[in-house]
Amino acid sequence: MSSEPAIPNLTRMDTHCHSWASDGPPAALSFLGVPECYSPPEKVYDQARARGMDFVTITDHDTIRGGMELVERGFQDFIVGQEVSVYFPEDRCKLHVLVWGLTPQLDEELATLGLRNDVYTFAHWLYEHQLAHALAHPLYMQNGRLTRWHVERCALLFKGFELLNGAHTERHRSPLERFLDGLTPAGAAPREGPPPRTGLARIWQKASTGGSDDHGLLNIGRTWTEVRPEGGSKLPSPAEFFRVAMTGRCEPGGVGGHSALLAHQLTTVGAHFYADRLAERQNVKGRYVASRLLRFAGVDLPRPSKARLAAHLTRQVFRRRKSKSLPLLDALRETLSPLLDRYPELRERLAPEKWDDGSALSDHERMAQFADELTALLTKELSGSSLRSLRKRDRTGLVDHAISYAILSATQMPYIFSLFYQNKERAFVERFEHEVARPGDGASVLERSMRVSLFTDTLGDVNGVSRFIQDVAGRARATGRDLQVITSTRLAVPSEPNIFNFEPVFATSMPRYQNLEVVFPPLVPILRHLDRHQPDCIHISTPGPVGLIGFLAARMLRVPVLGVYHTGFPSYVDNLFEDHAFTYACERFMRFFYKPFWAIFTRSQDYVESLARLGLDRDRCALMPGFESGAFHPRFRDRSTWDRFPAMDPESVKVLYVGRVSLEKTCPFSRRCEAGPAQARRAGSQRRTCRGRRRPLPRADAAGTPQAPGPFPRLPKG
Numbered sequence: 001m002s003s004e005p006a007i008p009n010l011t012r013m014d015t016h017c018h019s020w021a022s023d024g025p026p027a028a029l030s031f032l033g034v035p036e037c038y039s040p041p042e043k044v045y046d047q048a049r050a051r052g053m054d055f056v057t058i059t060d061h062d063t064i065r066g067g068m069e070l071v072e073r074g075f076q077d078f079i080v081g082q083e084v085s086v087y088f089p090e091d092r093c094k095l096h097v098l099v100w101g102l103t104p105q106l107d108e109e110l111a112t113l114g115l116r117n118d119v120y121t122f123a124h125w126l127y128e129h130q131l132a133h134a135l136a137h138p139l140y141m142q143n144g145r146l147t148r149w150h151v152e153r154c155a156l157l158f159k160g161f162e163l164l165n166g167a168h169t170e171r172h173r174s175p176l177e178r179f180l181d182g183l184t185p186a187g188a189a190p191r192e193g194p195p196p197r198t199g200l201a202r203i204w205q206k207a208s209t210g211g212s213d214d215h216g217l218l219n220i221g222r223t224w225t226e227v228r229p230e231g232g233s234k235l236p237s238p239a240e241f242f243r244v245a246m247t248g249r250c251e252p253g254g255v256g257g258h259s260a261l262l263a264h265q266l267t268t269v270g271a272h273f274y275a276d277r278l279a280e281r282q283n284v285k286g287r288y289v290a291s292r293l294l295r296f297a298g299v300d301l302p303r304p305s306k307a308r309l310a311a312h313l314t315r316q317v318f319r320r321r322k323s324k325s326l327p328l329l330d331a332l333r334e335t336l337s338p339l340l341d342r343y344p345e346l347r348e349r350l351a352p353e354k355w356d357d358g359s360a361l362s363d364h365e366r367m368a369q370f371a372d373e374l375t376a377l378l379t380k381e382l383s384g385s386s387l388r389s390l391r392k393r394d395r396t397g398l399v400d401h402a403i404s405y406a407i408l409s410a411t412q413m414p415y416i417f418s419l420f421y422q423n424k425e426r427a428f429v430e431r432f433e434h435e436v437a438r439p440g441d442g443a444s445v446l447e448r449s450m451r452v453s454l455f456t457d458t459l460g461d462v463n464g465v466s467r468f469i470q471d472v473a474g475r476a477r478a479t480g481r482d483l484q485v486i487t488s489t490r491l492a493v494p495s496e497p498n499i500f501n502f503e504p505v506f507a508t509s510m511p512r513y514q515n516l517e518v519v520f521p522p523l524v525p526i527l528r529h530l531d532r533h534q535p536d537c538i539h540i541s542t543p544g545p546v547g548l549i550g551f552l553a554a555r556m557l558r559v560p561v562l563g564v565y566h567t568g569f570p571s572y573v574d575n576l577f578e579d580h581a582f583t584y585a586c587e588r589f590m591r592f593f594y595k596p597f598w599a600i601f602t603r604s605q606d607y608v609e610s611l612a613r614l615g616l617d618r619d620r621c622a623l624m625p626g627f628e629s630g631a632f633h634p635r636f637r638d639r640s641t642w643d644r645f646p647a648m649d650p651e652s653v654k655v656l657y658v659g660r661v662s663l664e665k666t667c668p669f670s671r672r673c674e675a676g677p678a679q680a681r682r683a684g685s686q687r688r689t690c691r692g693r694r695r696p697l698p699r700a701d702a703a704g705t706p707q708a709p710g711p712f713p714r715l716p717k718g
Helices: 026-032 041-050 065-072 102-112 119-129 147-158 169-179 238-245 258-283 286-298 306-318 325-341 344-348 350-357 364-392 395-411 412-424 426-436 464-479 524-535 545-557 569-577 580-594 605-613 641-642 669-675 677-682
Strands: 012-016 055-061 078-087 094-100 132-135 160-165 207-211 225-226 251-252 453-457 480-486 500-502 506-510 511-522 539-540 561-566 599-602 622-623 686-688 694-696
Touching: 012 160, 012 238, 041 055, 041 065, 041 350, 041 464, 055 065, 055 094, 055 238, 055 480, 078 119, 078 238, 094 119, 119 147, 132 238, 147 169, 147 426, 169 426, 225 238, 238 350, 258 286, 258 364, 258 412, 306 545, 306 641, 325 395, 344 364, 364 395, 364 506, 364 524, 395 412, 412 524, 412 545, 453 524, 453 545, 464 480, 480 524, 480 545, 500 641, 511 545, 524 545, 539 545, 545 561, 545 580, 569 580, 599 605, 605 622, 641 677
Parallel strands: 055 078, 132 160, 160 207, 207 251, 453 480, 453 539, 480 500, 539 561, 561 599, 599 622
Antiparallel strands: 012 225, 078 094, 094 132, 207 225, 225 251, 506 511, 686 694
């Protein structure tokens, strides 16, 4: 995936990228002391030029060391930049400002004059020296203190705004454009407080820039600032490029950031850190495996020779206790090469000579698909081998499998972290967009239909919950509502555009209830889907593994959680296992699961009381009665039905039970009919009802005919 080809009458520059001189730790890896970038300055330059950039800059964090290295070596068409950290003196709200055209003397002034501690003095300094600049990722909250007040102040302080950042979500662009387009000579003052003094002319006219914000030689030149000069020819120098850009005759181009891109940036930095600090500590076999995997991130770790590898394996054979490799390595050996055969474009990028256009991780979409498939295959391999270790009671094998699962989970952390990270400003951005939107243009979140994602562990099963959710999905389609149903099952589900069934990474039948599945859903693909949908609330229909992912998704997206309490699971578990410890654990889990919900819907007042006994807030519980009026209607009545029951008065009141006859419904009739009276007595002479009372099952007489039962146990309402 390369940048667009150069256009003769446009001049382009990626105005935001980093080199090894940006050596501060990123937030995600700060506890390990990992530098945020390992890119050599000359590699940054080469990739920018290879992707069609006419000029090149490096904007390292609070230093110009990387850029000066290229200046001293005589690289042409290059200009020194810096991403300067500055603060509002009122509340220490942190900003990043891109500045271009710096010299060592000007860089020294930034420190000696204390300009980074006062954004107002810093902005005046930029004006005095006529330095080209732009506020980087303006709606990104550096330290959690950014408000609209700060953005309005920045509109008076800075001429340039970075509208498109290749590392941060593109969802920031639209509200920022609306805000800047709304600036006028009369309306450029902030809503609160006097405007700061500024020397900028025509402050309401802004320069809009774009840059990749690359830290890993992945995306340089895929996001840029382009200038179309009046004469129609390319500009002669970077200084002239920024002179024209600061008049407002520029615009951003290329691609915006997304979660997979950020995950691959973090993975690349982590891979370089491993090769730089940790690889030497590994044995020969570990270095050999690492040298193959690190090529995905563009790291050329020297591979041990075949002779050294053979000698190492020989020593392992002659040891008294042969050390086994982790099951994860065995699974990787079985799955990696066959899977790579289905991704030839990624296999080609494993060769170092292909890295000028980016490593395999720079193909973000395909690499994310590859990672998802590889994780699913490895999980299935580990599931099978761990079950074999469990049957053999191999304690060492079980420990090795636990370590393998932990490592496999850790490899997914960059994706999970980036999904959370890309959504951390969502509430602020939506509120900002609502405030700057014009009534009626549909930009405000209040002027579009609500987006809902419904999570359920049961959809292909034969039960009332599945039927209810299918009916809700159908009604949403019919009425044009934005409702998506998320599930993960091996069973067949309706093939509808708003139903999404993610293939489980592991599935088995539930103990003591073979008709229900226990599945492990694929975490990252589901979260990635939710990141694209951006629902306004999460509705959880079942407290199973899929429901737990829904709860995690709500935390990721910063949206409220709603749900339905369909089934009294503590009573359900009590009937299945007749073990108070299981029942107690289930009650504790249900309290933990439902307590953070904003609202809990249920079908009867009896269930409201059950939820209150679990310790949940009664005020958050709401009844959700109703039925499908199109399916249940008097026009379907057929009086001839009663002809088959001559003893029954057609005009009498009748009660019809339309639920399943099954054990958890305290109706074990099918079980007794299949097993016979003797087996039914052995299965348990007493059954516990959902109220906790015990009643005897009907006994058989000497001939084996069941006696007439007494009053039925009371069934739960709803």
